[in-house]
Amino acid sequence: MQKLPQRSALTHHKIALNLIVAGVSPARQLLRGGRFAHGHHQQQHVASSVSTGVLQAETQGQEAAPVAAAAAAPAAAAAADDFGDFKWTEHWYPVHTLESADPARPHAVELLGRQLVLWRDGQGQWQCMEDACPHRLAPLSEGRIEADGTLQCSYHGWRFDSSGRCTEIPQAIDAKAKAVACSSSRSCVTRYPTRTEAGLIWVWPTPGPEAESAAAAQPVSISKAAAAKFAEGGAGTWYRRELPYSWDVLVENLTDPSHLPFSHHNLTPTLKRSKGEAPMPFTPLHIPKGDSAEDVEARPSFTMAHKAPLATFDFPSAMAPGGRVCFTPPLSVNYQYDIAPGIHMQNDLIAVPAGPGRSVAYTFGVSNAAKVHKADIFKALFTKPKMVPLLLLRYSFQNSPRYKSHLQMNKLFDQDSVFLNMQDRQLALRGKASWVQDYYMPAPCDGLVIAGRRWAEKALQLPLRSSNSSAEQPAAAFISLSAEAAAAPRLPQQQLLNRYRQHTQHCVICQKALQELKQKLAAAKTASSLLLAALVGVLAGVVVPGLLQLAAAQAAAGGAAAAAAGSVGLVVGVVVAGVMGAAAWLAKKAAAAAEQEIAQFEYVEFSHADNH
Numbered sequence: 342m343q344k345l346p347q348r349s350a351l352t353h354h355k356i357a358l359n360l361i362v363a364g365v366s367p368a369r370q371l372l373r374g375g376r377f378a379h380g381h382h383q384q385q386h387v388a389s390s391v392s393t394g395v396l397q398a399e400t401q402g403q404e405a406a407p408v409a410a411a412a413a414a415p416a417a418a419a420a421a422d423d424f425g426d427f428k429w430t431e432h433w434y435p436v437h438t439l440e441s442a443d444p445a446r447p448h449a450v451e452l453l454g455r456q457l458v459l460w461r462d463g464q465g466q467w468q469c470m471e472d473a474c475p476h477r478l479a480p481l482s483e484g485r486i487e488a489d490g491t492l493q494c495s496y497h498g499w500r501f502d503s504s505g506r507c508t509e510i511p512q513a514i515d516a517k518a519k520a521v522a523c524s525s526s527r528s529c530v531t532r533y534p535t536r537t538e539a540g541l542i543w544v545w546p547t548p549g550p551e552a553e554s555a556a557a558a559q560p561v562s563i564s565k566a567a568a569a570k571f572a573e574g575g576a577g578t579w580y581r582r583e584l585p586y587s588w589d590v591l592v593e594n595l596t597d598p599s600h601l602p603f604s605h606h607n608l609t610p611t612l613k614r615s616k617g618e619a620p621m622p623f624t625p626l627h628i629p630k631g632d633s634a635e636d637v638e639a640r641p642s643f644t645m646a647h648k649a650p651l652a653t654f655d656f657p658s659a660m661a662p663g664g665r666v667c668f669t670p671p672l673s674v675n676y677q678y679d680i681a682p683g684i685h686m687q688n689d690l691i692a693v694p695a696g697p698g699r700s701v702a703y704t705f706g707v708s709n710a711a712k713v714h715k716a717d718i719f720k721a722l723f724t725k726p727k728m729v730p731l732l733l734l735r736y737s738f739q740n741s742p743r744y745k746s747h748l749q750m751n752k753l754f755d756q757d758s759v760f761l762n763m764q765d766r767q768l769a770l771r772g773k774a775s776w777v778q779d780y781y782m783p784a785p786c787d788g789l790v791i792a793g794r795r796w797a798e799k800a801l802q803l804p805l806r807s808s809n810s811s812a813e814q815p816a817a818a819f820i821s822l823s824a825e826a827a828a829a830p831r832l833p834q835q836q837l838l839n840r841y842r843q844h845t846q847h848c849v850i851c852q853k854a855l856q857e858l859k860q861k862l863a864a865a866k867t868a869s870s871l872l873l874a875a876l877v878g879v880l881a882g883v884v885v886p887g888l889l890q891l892a893a894a895q896a897a898a899g900g901a902a903a904a905a906a907g908s909v910g911l912v913v914g915v916v917v918a919g920v921m922g923a924a925a926w927l928a929k930k931a932a933a934a935a936e937q938e939i940a941q942f943e944y945v946e947f948s949h950a951d952n953h
Contacts, residue, residue, distance in 0.1 A: 429453060429805050429816050432671065433561045434693050435541040435703055436469065438579040441848035442542060447492060448847070449482035451695040453546055454807060454819030457533070458482040462503040463490015469544045470505050471531045481530070505532035539563045539571045540579050541703070562673045566642040567689045570707050578743045578850070580704045580750040583843040585758060585832065586765040587821050588671075588694035589773070589797040591702060594761055595674040595690045596789040598666055602659040604756050606952055608749075609660075610730035616659035621786040626653040626665060643677035643687050645669055652792040661686070661731075668793050671800060680731060684710045698765060698822035704750060712739055744854035747844065748941045755838045755947050762837055769827035773817060774798060834946065841943045855942045858935050865932035872925035876918055883914030 436450040436459055447460040449472055458472040458481040470492075472480050479496035487493050491500040491508055500509035507528035513519035522528055534545035534556040545556035563571075570577070584591060594600070602617030629636035630649040637646050643665065644650055650667035658664030661678035668674050674690040691703040713736040721728045738746060771779060776794055801821060804813035845851045887910055 427670065427800065427803070429671070429694075429800070429803060430547045431545075431555065431559070433536070433543040433545055433556065433559060434672065435561075435691060436544050436693075436701075437542045437847070438581050438703070439537055439540050439542060440578055441581060441850050442467075443849045443852075445486065447482045447484055447486060449480065450544075451699065451701075452544060453694055453805060453816075454696045455546065456480070457544065458484075458492070459535075459542065459544075460486055460492050462486075462492075464503070466503060467535050467537055467542050468492075468503050469533045469535045469542075470501070473530075474499055475507070475528055475530060499528075501530050503532075505530040536561070539568055540705070560645075560647040562645060562648075562669065562691065564643050564673075564675050564687065564689050564707075565640065565646050566687050566707050566709075567705060568646070569642075577705065577707065578746065580747055581844065581847065582702050582750065582754050583695070583847070584700050584702055584754065584761075585698065585837050585843075586700060586761045587698050587768075588692055588700045589794075589801065589821065590761050590765045590768070591692040591700040592668070592674065592793050592797060593790050594757055595692055595702075596666065596668050596793045597787070598656060598658065598664065598676070599784070599786040600757075604949075605753060606949075608753055608756070609734055611660050611734070613659075619657070621656055621784070623654040623656050623785040623788045625788070626655050626667075628653050628667070641665075641677070642685075643667065643675045645673070650675075651796055652789055654789055656786065666789060668789055668796075670793075670796050680708075680710065681728070684708070686710070694816075694820035696820060697818075698769075698826060702754065708735075710735070742854065744851050747848065747851050748938075751840045751844060751941065752945070752947075754843075755840070755945065756949070756952075758837050759834060762832065765822050766827040769822040769824050773801060773821060835944055838947060839944055840941070845942045851942055855939065858939050858942075862932055862935035862939065865928050865935060869925050869928035869932060872921050872928060876921040876925060879914055879918045879921060884911065884918055887911035887914055 434452055436452060436457070437448060442448060442459070444461040447458050450457050450459050456472040457469050459467060459469050461467050470481065472482050474481055474494040474496060476494065476497055476499050479494055481492055481494055484493050484495045487500065491502055493500045498509065498511045499507060502508050507523045510519050510522050513522055531548050533548050534553050536543050538561050543561050545552060599617065599621050602612055602614055605612050606614045628644055628649045629639045640646065640649060644667055648669055650669045653665060653667035655663070655665050658678050661680045663679040665677045666674065672691045672693060674692065676688040678686045680686050686706065686708045689705040689707070693701040693703070695701050713732050718729060718732045718736060721732055768775065782791065801817040802815045805816040805819050806813045807819065845855060891908060891911060
């Protein structure tokens with residue numbers, strides 16, 4: 342057997358890293374001088390590596406070398422080197438959705454560990470600034486938007502225009518003193534470039550004129566299909582959820598389609614644990630990375646026009662016959678599912694780094710399929726019965742109020758949040774780089790997780806600074822959970838799955854629906870109480886006296902005629918009482934249904950052990 346060439350220590354380190362990621366311990370495989378163990382058992386292990394996704398190596402005393410790899414490993418390794426000149430502060434990040442942000446009030450948002458305030462000025466333009474009044478650092482997000490379109494600090498009444506310039510200081514002695522104070526740079530609030538596009542409000546986390554120019558030249562992170570839908574108008578609705586775990590854990594979760602049938606069992610009619618019992622091979626897909634018009638045109642619709650993904654894979658989906666998934670750092674994970682020949686369903690997922698142990702997820706769905714009609718479902722019953730559940734689901738979604746889709750997404754994120762919060766803590770306690778040793782990933786379906794983890798490991802070491810300091814630290818200090826925070830007592834489920842705090846209070850769609858449901862609940866309870874009171878009145882005033890009168894008439898002489906005459910009123914009373922009783926029961930059921938749906942906006946206890 343031909344002897345392989347000598348390799349450097351760095352090459353051996355890369356081989357060891359690949360073995361660890363694939364689930365094979367280098368300590369078990371490598372002997373002195375980087376050689377593999379001899380013997381028939383070792384040959385069997387390496388031969389089986391082709392199917393299990395573990396890196397192969399030459400045996401019988403030859404130098405260690407990666408001869409073959411799982412479908413996912415080479416693409417993951419190559420993608421990790423595609424780092425470029427990335428900088429955290431030179432990228433557009435969504436901070437809210439246009440449809441769900443209330444334009445009448447300021448909003449507290451967090452980005453890269455920075456506390457910001459988002460508000461809409463008198464010209465209808467959204468603005469983003471530091472969430473600290475220069476007077477005494479009170480949060481401007483607790484302020485109010487005045488009639489003249491300025492943002493007022495509610496502590497002492499200072500006001501600021503869309504540029505961050507102070508326009509009012511009520512405590513100033515006279516007009517001259519006010520003018521001097523307002524013209525001082527110390528009375529200004531730092532403003533960040535802001536834009537609205539594709540249904541989202543985006544912020545560029547670097548202030549200043551040069552940043553404005555750089556930001557204007559940089560596209561936002563939206564897939565070609567989603568951008569086209571929004572350009573057409575009426576594209577749909579984004580869902581936004583604040584989450585109790587770090588950005589890198591969220592990205593890892595979003596790039597992992599193999600967890601869907603298990604973690605999200607019964608979320609939809611097509612998501613069942615049984616769907617996850619089959620192997621899930623990952624096949625790397627080549628996406629053109631150039632900037633030429635030909636490369637941009639050649640990129641598929643689920644990727645972005647201006648930037649190729651870090652890595653892309655084709656896989657058999659639990660939701661459809663086939664699927665593809667890609668990750669474009671630092672934010673975007675995109676899925677495309679083949680739901681029928683020539684028909685695709687796509688999900689744009691965005692993971693925003695908010696702060697240590699905190700992230701924000703955005704989701705949006707788009708499809709090239711025509712609207713589903715009742716006739717389509719009826720036809721499929723006889724021609725394509727397997728498509729009926731999916732058609733019913735699509736029909737339900739397209740005809741339901743928009744808040745219904747938000748409730749569905751609430752449930753989806755609830756199903757992951759508890760163990761992702763704990764995973765974040767484990768990584769913080771062990772060290773972010775511990776995944777290399779502590780993750781055991783022998784299956785190729787973790788290929789995109791590996792690529793994302795490698796990229797994140799580099800990105801978290803890049804310099805970043807807070808908005809009020811010139812001292813730089815690794816980005817992990819601002820957007821990753823610290824070991825000290827991870828050592829705190831475990832958070833209760835009521836806090837981890839608090840739908841109201843994490844979504845509803847920030848979404849005018851759900852706030853409106855919740856308010857209407859509470860009104861329905863109050864009306865149903867009132868109707869139930871009134872109907873029950875009326876029922877008691879009818880029973881006491883008509884039915885019971887009628888029964889007594891009937892009994893007395895029958896006992897008296899000639900009672901048959903009198904009884905017949907009195908029975909008419911009794912029958913009417915019984916019918917009225919029955920109707921009132923039924924109406925009271927229905928009102929009570931309506932109240933119970935409203936209470937149950939109200940809970941969907943606030944908190945719903947969830948246990949995977951009970952999700953049968």
